[in-house]
Amino acid sequence: MAPNEEESGAGNGSVEEKENVKKMLRPRSSVTTAWLIFYNITMTAGWLVLAIAMARFYMDKGTYKGLYKSIQKTLKFFQTFALLEIIHCAVGVVHTSVLVTGVQLSSRIFMVWFVTHSIKQIQNEESVILFLVVWTVTEITRYSFYTFNMLNHLPYFIKWARYNFFIILYPVGVVGELLTIYAALPFVKRSGMFSVRLPNKYNVSFDYYYFLLIIMASYIPLFPQLYFHMLRQRRKVLHGEVIVEKDD
Numbered sequence: 461m462a463p464n465e466e467e468s469g470a471g472n473g474s475v476e477e478k479e480n481v482k483k484m485l486r487p488r489s490s491v492t493t494a495w496l497i498f499y500n501i502t503m504t505a506g507w508l509v510l511a512i513a514m515a516r517f518y519m520d521k522g523t524y525k526g527l528y529k530s531i532q533k534t535l536k537f538f539q540t541f542a543l544l545e546i547i548h549c550a551v552g553v554v555h556t557s558v559l560v561t562g563v564q565l566s567s568r569i570f571m572v573w574f575v576t577h578s579i580k581q582i583q584n585e586e587s588v589i590l591f592l593v594v595w596t597v598t599e600i601t602r603y604s605f606y607t608f609n610m611l612n613h614l615p616y617f618i619k620w621a622r623y624n625f626f627i628i629l630y631p632v633g634v635v636g637e638l639l640t641i642y643a644a645l646p647f648v649k650r651s652g653m654f655s656v657r658l659p660n661k662y663n664v665s666f667d668y669y670y671f672l673l674i675i676m677a678s679y680i681p682l683f684p685q686l687y688f689h690m691l692r693q694r695r696k697v698l699h700g701e702v703i704v705e706k707d708d
């Protein structure tokens with residue numbers, strides 16, 4: 461999928477553009493390719509298992525109450541396993557932004573472990589189901605895209621879905637996450653969880669309630685960076701534009 465030097469027009473470009481083209485042209489070793497194919501198939505299967513488990517729960521029970529509890533182990537395993545993607549970027553196994561991937565993964569890990577796992581009172585909120593469904597559709601699409609792309613048999617629908625679904629699903633997922641954090645605020649304020657009060661021997665205080673408010677506010681500058689990154693990737697993949705990304 462990556463353009464070659466002629467297609468990219470970077471042959472006579474700046475040193476940075478040539479570096480980017482070299483990065484794109486650098487072939488992966490067979491071991492790396494095998495690992496990525498295994499990783500992407502595993503992640504596709506894991507999120508498919510999650511999707512089937514959620515659908516079966518709802519069809520059996522007729523409600524989403526208790527759904528999160530029934531799938532939380534699978535969700536925690538596969539969302540935490542995705543942390544490997546920061547290593548993939550950092551060591552150059554995949555050519556994408558470490559920063560963008562890191563921000564994306566930190567929001568998912570934070571939501572899974574420091575909100576829905578830690579504050580059980582909000583696990584049946586509609587907003588949890590909203591972001592769970594959105595994450596699941598997105599990740600099945602994303603990992604199957606990577607898998608088929610690496611096998612050089614990429615159905616156009618998968619490519620189209622990979623670079624169009626996010627246009628709606630990204631903001632919807634953000635709304636689900638923000639509503640979930642907002643629903644957790646009263647429980648955090650009442651319990652004082654994860655907080656450190658003064659006086660103490662370290663003379664340091666930390667209030668998880670205000671930390672959650674800061675996290676919610678951080679979506680304002682950070683989410684657009686991710687969204688514009690995906691729009692740039694979309695232009696590159698669907699419209700053949702050559703995007704020279706700053707090395708993050």
Ligand SMILES: CCCCCCCCCCCCC[C@@H](O)CC(=O)SCCNC(=O)CCNC(=O)[C@H](O)C(C)(C)COP(=O)(O)OP(=O)(O)OC[C@H]1O[C@@H](n2cnc3c(N)ncnc32)[C@H](O)[C@@H]1OP(=O)(O)O
Nearest residue numbers: 462554556561564567570598606626629630633682683693
């Ligand atoms: C301490 C508390 C911290 C709290 C932080 C708070 C932050 C708040 C702001 C963040 C908000 C995020 C909210 C978010 O969680 C909501 C949702 O996710 S809702 C669901 C919708 N979401 C999406 O659609 C985004 C899904 N995520 C992604 O797409 C990726 O994670 C992302 C990093 C965002 C983009 O991926 P990438 O940069 O990799 O783009 P591409 O897929 O186009 O890939 C680029 C090239 O790399 C190759 N690649 C990447 N990974 C692989 C792989 N596993 N196997 C093979 N190849 C891979 C890909 O093929 C591309 O190659 P090429 O350029 O040659 O085509």
